[in-house]
Amino acid sequence: MPKYFFSFLLFSTIFLCTLNAQVLTEKSRSGGFARLKAMGENPFISDPTDIMINPAWSSIYSNILFGDLGQTIANNFESGGIGQFLTINFNVSKNFTLGATLSRKDFQNSLSIASLDPFGLVNETNLALGTSGLVEMDNNWVIMSSYNLSGHVLGFGLSYASTSTETKPASGGGIRADASQLGLNFGYLGKFSSSIKLDVSAVLLFPGTTYETPQSSETKFSQSVISIRGRGFYKANTKFTIVPYINILKTSGSADLGDASGITTTDLTSVLSAVFGAGVVYKIENFLFAGGPSFGILEEKTPSVSGVSPELTKTTNSFPIWNFGAEWAMLDWLIGRLGYRGKTNTVSNETTASPTNSNETITTSFDPGVGGITLGIGFKFSGFSLDATVNEDIIRQGFNNLGGGGATFAYVSAGYEF
Numbered sequence: 001m002p003k004y005f006f007s008f009l010l011f012s013t014i015f016l017c018t019l020n021a022q023v024l025t026e027k028s029r030s031g032g033f034a035r036l037k038a039m040g041e042n043p044f045i046s047d048p049t050d051i052m053i054n055p056a057w058s059s060i061y062s063n064i065l066f067g068d069l070g071q072t073i074a075n076n077f078e079s080g081g082i083g084q085f086l087t088i089n090f091n092v093s094k095n096f097t098l099g100a101t102l103s104r105k106d107f108q109n110s111l112s113i114a115s116l117d118p119f120g121l122v123n124e125t126n127l128a129l130g131t132s133g134l135v136e137m138d139n140n141w142v143i144m145s146s147y148n149l150s151g152h153v154l155g156f157g158l159s160y161a162s163t164s165t166e167t168k169p170a171s172g173g174g175i176r177a178d179a180s181q182l183g184l185n186f187g188y189l190g191k192f193s194s195s196i197k198l199d200v201s202a203v204l205l206f207p208g209t210t211y212e213t214p215q216s217s218e219t220k221f222s223q224s225v226i227s228i229r230g231r232g233f234y235k236a237n238t239k240f241t242i243v244p245y246i247n248i249l250k251t252s253g254s255a256d257l258g259d260a261s262g263i264t265t266t267d268l269t270s271v272l273s274a275v276f277g278a279g280v281v282y283k284i285e286n287f288l289f290a291g292g293p294s295f296g297i298l299e300e301k302t303p304s305v306s307g308v309s310p311e312l313t314k315t316t317n318s319f320p321i322w323n324f325g326a327e328w329a330m331l332d333w334l335i336g337r338l339g340y341r342g343k344t345n346t347v348s349n350e351t352t353a354s355p356t357n358s359n360e361t362i363t364t365s366f367d368p369g370v371g372g373i374t375l376g377i378g379f380k381f382s383g384f385s386l387d388a389t390v391n392e393d394i395i396r397q398g399f400n401n402l403g404g405g406g407a408t409f410a411y412v413s414a415g416y417e418f
Contacts, residue, residue: 032413201281
């Protein structure tokens with residue numbers, strides 16, 4: 001009897017959810033990294049966080065306040081959190097928007113204008129100098145705007161962060177250590193017809209460090225990070241949209257190492273990567289599905305050191321990369337999400353054999369840091385939204401949740417539309 005009662009209860013719940021389900025719209029303005037993560041970190045869907053990559057999206061996501069509450073640092077009920085940021089975006093006039101973002105170094109989304117020192121230049125400087133004098137940047141501010149020119153939207157963003165440390169001993173002579181980063185991004189979003197939309201953007205980050213003592217020349221590390229993303233949205237019919245995309249990233253930099261005898265200049269490790277793929281977005285009434293395969297290549301080059309090691313290259317080919325996600329409105333105020341992400345890497349890694357020769361190791365394996373099913377849930381009440389990824393172990397715990405102490409939500413985003 002209990003078995004039949006449980007089946008009836010489950011069927012009734014699903015039936016009631018179906019009766020009360022809302023229609024998911026293409027311009028739903030709730031979201032955040034929690035939504036993207038729950039849907040397999042899907043590159044084929046649009047989300048409010050897109051405005052950090054392409055500020056032209058702020059014309060779509062205007063009059064909104066949103067951000068990530070992130071995930072807990074270590075223990076339950078601990079303040080702070082990993083990945084927290086806050087964004088507000090206003091519709092100043094019919095065609096013009098203006099917004100701002102505050103973010104930290106642990107920003108969790110894709111590389112964007114809100115990212116801080118994404119390749120660890122501050123840490124690299126400290127290691128080269130054998131010191132901890134440089135303080136990592138952890139308070140980034142961003143301003144962004146967009147202007148709509150008859151359906152063709154242009155966007156611009158600017159960010160800046162810095163830290164400084166200075167010692168002034170009474171005996172004279174001191175140390176000054178500075179770190180800073182300037183960020184720029186440009187974007188375009190436009191419709192070429194009723195069925196074709198284009199999303200193109202560029203993110204430029206310029207982190208730099210300086211370290212100066214009376215006993216040596218000034219040491220400077222500088223780096224440039226350039227990321228270009230392009231997506232197309234081809235609406236094949238009322239239900240299917242085909243979404244091809246490409247993302248190119250390049251870094252370069254140099255170090256001027258100062259000592260008592262002068263300055264030695266050397267190149268920093270450079271990175272070049274490209275990811276491209278194609279997927280589909282299927283949307284009908286209260287259900288949305290998006291996903292597809294991608295291919296990626298990442299090349300890291302470490303410059304040669306005279307008499308010590310040759311130039312070393314590490315190349316990672318990733319295929320297939322799978323990103324799938326679905327969301328459906330179960331009630332007017334409740335959205336369920338399901339995602340999957342998988343990635344296989346082939347890594348060719350060179351190591352030093354002699355000052356002029358290198359060894360090479362080639363390994364193909366499933367990426368252990370990427371993969372598996374993700375679950376999520378979203379709540380909406382009168383403009384307020386709360387989106388979260390669900391700790392799937394909660395499902396496995398069953399009735400033990402009544403007395404267990406595990407976290408229900410792994411990552412949380414929140415927002416308000418006004």
